[in-house]
Amino acid sequence: MILAPALLSIMQILLLVVLGYAEYRLWRGTSSPTARILSLLFSGTIAWAIIRPFMFTL
Amino acid sequence: MKGLHTLLWREYRSSRGWAIGLIGSLGLWTWIVSMINNEGVENRLALRSLIITVAFAIGVIVLSFMVGRLHTEIKHDEHRTLLLSPIPGYLHIVSRLVFAVGVGLIYAIGLGTLTWWVFSQAGAHLGASSIMQLVAAFPAFGIVTLLMPTLAWVLLLVLFANAYRLSHLTWIAVIVMCAGTPVSLLYRGINGLDHHLPVWTTAPGITDLFNRLAGMPTQGEGSMLTMAVPGVVHYGDIVGAVLLTGLLVFLAARLWEEMEG
Amino acid sequence: MLAMLDDVTKLYGKNCGLSNLTLDIPEGQVIGLLGVNGSGKTTLLKLLAGLLLPTRGQVSVLGEPPRRVRSKLVFLGETDAIYRWMGPTDAGYLMSGLYPDFCPQRYLALLDSLQVPTRRAGAMSKGERVRLRLAMALAREAALYILDEPLGGIDLAARERILQSIVGQWRADASIILSTHAIAEAEGLFDRVVLLKQGSLVLDALAEELRERGESVKSTFLEVLG
Numbered sequence: 283m284i285l286a287p288a289l290l291s292i293m294q295i296l297l298l299v300v301l302g303y304a305e306y307r308l309w310r311g312t313s314s315p316t317a318r319i320l321s322l323l324f325s326g327t328i329a330w331a332i333i334r335p336f337m338f339t340l
Numbered sequence: 341m342k343g344l345h346t347l348l349w350r351e352y353r354s355s356r357g358w359a360i361g362l363i364g365s366l367g368l369w370t371w372i373v374s375m376i377n378n379e380g381v382e383n384r385l386a387l388r389s390l391i392i393t394v395a396f397a398i399g400v401i402v403l404s405f406m407v408g409r410l411h412t413e414i415k416h417d418e419h420r421t422l423l424l425s426p427i428p429g430y431l432h433i434v435s436r437l438v439f440a441v442g443v444g445l446i447y448a449i450g451l452g453t454l455t456w457w458v459f460s461q462a463g464a465h466l467g468a469s470s471i472m473q474l475v476a477a478f479p480a481f482g483i484v485t486l487l488m489p490t491l492a493w494v495l496l497l498v499l500f501a502n503a504y505r506l507s508h509l510t511w512i513a514v515i516v517m518c519a520g521t522p523v524s525l526l527y528r529g530i531n532g533l534d535h536h537l538p539v540w541t542t543a544p545g546i547t548d549l550f551n552r553l554a555g556m557p558t559q560g561e562g563s564m565l566t567m568a569v570p571g572v573v574h575y576g577d578i579v580g581a582v583l584l585t586g587l588l589v590f591l592a593a594r595l596w597e598e599m600e601g
Numbered sequence: 602m603l604a605m606l607d608d609v610t611k612l613y614g615k616n617c618g619l620s621n622l623t624l625d626i627p628e629g630q631v632i633g634l635l636g637v638n639g640s641g642k643t644t645l646l647k648l649l650a651g652l653l654l655p656t657r658g659q660v661s662v663l664g665e666p667p668r669r670v671r672s673k674l675v676f677l678g679e680t681d682a683i684y685r686w687m688g689p690t691d692a693g694y695l696m697s698g699l700y701p702d703f704c705p706q707r708y709l710a711l712l713d714s715l716q717v718p719t720r721r722a723g724a725m726s727k728g729e730r731v732r733l734r735l736a737m738a739l740a741r742e743a744a745l746y747i748l749d750e751p752l753g754g755i756d757l758a759a760r761e762r763i764l765q766s767i768v769g770q771w772r773a774d775a776s777i778i779l780s781t782h783a784i785a786e787a788e789g790l791f792d793r794v795v796l797l798k799q800g801s802l803v804l805d806a807l808a809e810e811l812r813e814r815g816e817s818v819k820s821t822f823l824e825v826l827g
Contacts, residue, residue, distance in 0.1 A: 304515075305516075307507075308504065308509060308512060308513060310507075311504050311614075312503045312506075313600055314598035315598065316591060316594040316598055317503035317513075320517070320591065321513065323524065324516045324517050324519070324520025324521070324524065327524045328523055330523070342698055346694070346695060347699075349694070349695075350684075350695060353684075353686055353691065354684060413684075416682045417678060417680045418682045418683065418684055420678060421681075423652075425671065426671050426672040426701070427699055507614060597668075600653050601647075601652060601653070
């Protein structure tokens with residue numbers, strides 16, 4: 283009962299780490315300011331979607 | 341304006357095979373629909389309507405691939421003649437969008453006409469204004485609220501992915517945008533559009549027709565042979581879709597201007 | 602000064618395309634850009650055309666960033682392709698609609714002198730497509746012509762025609778920067794020779810000076826890079 287939400291949280295943290303690394307690569311991988319803003323926007327919304335249920339769990 | 345005219349001509353020359361193929365496929369859909377002769381008017385009507393819906397969805401997919409060929413142009417450096425020209429970036433995006441939307445509109449009007457034929461075959465004789473709704477207003481509504489933002493999104497996706505071509509991060513960019521877009525729409529309430537789509541208002545009409553054909557009691561009034569298709573007056577959806585398309589075109593134009601390679 | 606690269610470095614991730622390069626391009630000069638494959642020639646030319654942005658340093662053409670003066674630049678890339686459906690007539694129509702400085706009369710003369718066939722690009726040989734692209738590029742009245750390997754994959758007879766066309770269209774107030782591996786054929790054309798090695802400038806000399814010293818561009822190239 284206690285383990286299930288804990289595992290879910292670890293999965294969410296792992297997803298966030300992967301997303302953070304992808305965003306880091308994308309930020310450095312282009313010289314286009316618009317592409318940087320877009321990648322930040324998309325990564326940010328995905329991160330929010332991952333974090334939101336986690337916040338409810340808390 | 342000469343620049344836009346030239347770019348539209350280029351788009352026509354480059355994509356006319358796709359356009360003719362798609363519009364020509366209307367003959368195929370008509371043939372398929374006419375071949376459906378199931379027992380029961382309601383079954384026949386339902387199946388024919390489903391095929392027309394599928395035909396519209398296929399049209400959207402085909403046109404998405406048509407505008408998505410920008411990716412191949414960039415990959416083969418065919419776009420450089422356009423990229424290095426002094427024509428502003430938004431005209432390059434708008435010309436591709438206008439051509440594809442024009443082809444989509446003709447295709448959708450064809451499907452609307454086919455729908456009218458299907459209704460008349462089912463025994464529903466529509467009034468002149470309802471025919472206009474079916475043949476002109478519904479297709480235009482579908483094009484503005486569905487096709488236009490979809491194609492603008494595809495162009496943005498191609499240009500966004502291309503911004504990472506030199507660093508070989510194209511696939512990460514594609515995954516992030518494809519996953520991020522529905523989430524972005526969710527949190528910005530833009531997906532709220534589908535709560536107001538015209539199918540909501542047309543559904544009672546079709547149900548009514550089924551009930552009348554099956555001899556069951558109906559809520560509708562008037563002659564059984566006359567059915568009014570509810571009007572398409574969803575200004576909020578139209579304005580929302582146009583604004584969304586405008587935003588996507590603006591971003592795609594910025595990416596075009598900032599393109600490296 | 603027509604164009605200038607000021608202490609320019611271009612990095613591709615961890616790889617260095619160009620390193621701390623400074624170069625001035627005055628008006629009315631034909632510059633031969635030489636170097637082995639991977640020496641940074643294409644990177645330099647793309648930076649000048651505004652197709653790449655420098656990681657460090659500044660690039661300017663007519664005192665502006667290259668992207669702001671695109672109408673004054675002609676870039677002919679080595680890998681550029683032509684739409685396969687496009688024939689010389691379509692290409693002329695496209696160019697005249699996109700570039701205000703495109704001269705249709707000059708284009709027709711170039712098509713003739715370069716012996717470009719009238720069929721669509723998809724049915725042309727590689728060399729014919731290069732000649733069509735060259736006619737499209739040289740028919741513009743730009744300030745700076747940036748030509749990346751215009752002689753690549755071209756037979757000897759056609760090389761001669763191409764070089765003659767480049768010389769024939771050149772105006773005294775315009776400059777040409779041209780990269781090529783066909784040094785022997787092109788060296789008579791150059792006013793100045795710039796040699797790159799591993800992204801750095803190793804030689805910047807006037808061709809006339811080399812000739813006065815009794816050295817050919819080719820022998821200098823082999824000596825410096827060899």
